[in-house]
Amino acid sequence: MARELWRRLLGWEGLLLVLLLAVLGFNITRVPNFLTVANQINLFQLGIEKAIVVLVMTFVIISGEIDLSVASMMGLSAATAAALFESGAPMLLAIIVALGVGAGFGLINGYFVAIVGLSSLAVTLAGYVGFRGLARLLVQDRSVGGFPEWFTRLGQQGLIGPLTLSIIIFAMLAIVATVVLHFSGFGRLTYVIGNSAQVARYSGVSVARTKLIIFTASGFISALAGVLMAARLGAVRASTAEGFELDIITVVLLGGVSIFGGVGSMAGVLLSTYLVLNLRNGLVIAGVTGNTQTGIIGLLLILSVLVPNLAGRVRERLRRRQPDPSLRGPPQEAADPARSQTAPG
């Protein structure tokens, strides 16, 4: 157990921790009361919807797929709730329908990926465009607001002490996601499928069912995040949550999840969630505008895949140059760089 911890600290998670400490250090020295509860709550509150979707995206990517449609789904669910409420439906019903839309479209995504066997990239790209288009159809170029008071209060004010509903949902989902991913059969299936869907199928694992569940969950959780965002902002536009997929995918990959599937841990993802929240906050403190922040996140996204790849290659070269006598037997790592070099779509 202790050795495992050391291995992790020396690896990717250690690097994340160092980065986090650096960013935290910067934020603390610049803002006197940075570590107060109120400020930390505020920090989470500003990116909480992304953090929620990150949890389910971790499953999607570990299973070897990708879901580009999450941000559009958030926008669509927010727009659905807003449009229904505007046309006179009770808010609660509007929320339930919005969540249903999320689960339904998630199921459709899953159907095309798992049953029809299309590339998740193509399917969710269609969702990325299409869901946003449906949102635009629903609220057009208006800003829909005027929600009931209880709804916006849920989004903006503390429910248990200073903790808002969104933060409580995030915390609960984080626990559930950790347990499911690391301590349940379903989680193990997710890893197996991500490592090799073919091997999984030959070993009698229901690949299709697992993927179907993951994509449905992805749609549902994204819809939930969209509704929570509507509550927090108090108004919905067709462009709500536009571009969020960049942040969400970046956090997951930065957390050490391999884009090729099968590798990653919830601990790393949660660490990188907190890191990116702090980074965004630090950039605001440093006076960097929102647009430039997005660029920095984009750079982070590339580096979080590029650095491990290059590091792996350097390590491989060093090993070849001076053969370690203690490392006899089959070169286990030999398959690794070959895998990192392939760049499937």
Add this chain to the structure above:
Amino acid sequence: MTVLLRRIRPEQFREFILLAVTIGLLLFFAAQIPNYFDPRSVNRLTTGLAITLVVAVGQVLVVLTRNIDLSVSSIVGLAAYMTGTLLTRDTTLSPFAAVLIAMAIGLTLGVVNGLIVAYGGVPAIIATLGTLALYRVILVEFSGAKTVTTADLPDWLNDVPSATIVTIAEYDLRLMVGVALVVVVLGLLILRYLPFGRRLYAIGSNPEAARNAGLPVKRDVFTAFVISGALSGLAGFMFLVRFGNITVTAAQGLELQVVAAVVVGGVAIFGGSGSMIGALLGVLLIEILQQSLLRWAGISEFVKDAILGLLILVAVTADTIILGRLREMWARVRRRDRAARQALTADEGGLAHGA
């Protein structure tokens, strides 16, 4: 059916379907919209096509290798803005130099993409999602939120969009459309006849096998990204010429239009299959659909994106299911033919022996 299968490859069949759908759409809208084929709107449609088409040609090369380039819209925007700024500062710059500068900007950005994907081993979707954001930010920082306006640009630039090569009965072949068609033909020739083009198919079909066969996989993928970048630069220049006023959001969302066109045009997102003609038809189909819907009374302009999404899904699904079946049938017919031919030659061999 078997006769048909002997003559036509499944990929060609796909192009026929696409052509039929496009013509069907044209006839449908012509019946619905009065004056559908009047020269002015046809000219506007073809001019609107030109920019997407040039970017799509580069995208085809990239997608064939089992990659994707989402950063194209930011490259178009950046090239348009930078070239525009240069032209406002130095109005004596020759048109030729301006085009070259725009293409050089695009090429440089394409090199960055290519290095990250081909040599850095980062999946293209991740790399170009990152550079899509990154290049846009470079544009925002570079511009300082200022806008390039038509008034500051040299006069010759404002004449280019209406420059016409030939006019047949009021239907113009605009210079920009001509350039786009030349690019398409060049792309077609590269894919059909150059070893580089053939290798792209091999790489996309099976990267592992291509590497084992000794093909320069990394270099070719790199080159595909560089070409895509350079063509996006050229499209950036065309964007500048067409619109004149360039803001920091220039060409935003074009990447979806292009990827959708390429996918609808039957270029498989898993690489290895597709053609320039298909992509051309894809661009045409989407442009006609969008422009016509805008002109069709009773349809809101907000439906545009929803339809685009649906179109991608339908195209990809139809491709996988129908084409998969067709390919199987085609392979079976081929196999049977070959077996028959072998049996025939074996018979002849036997006769020769007997005599």
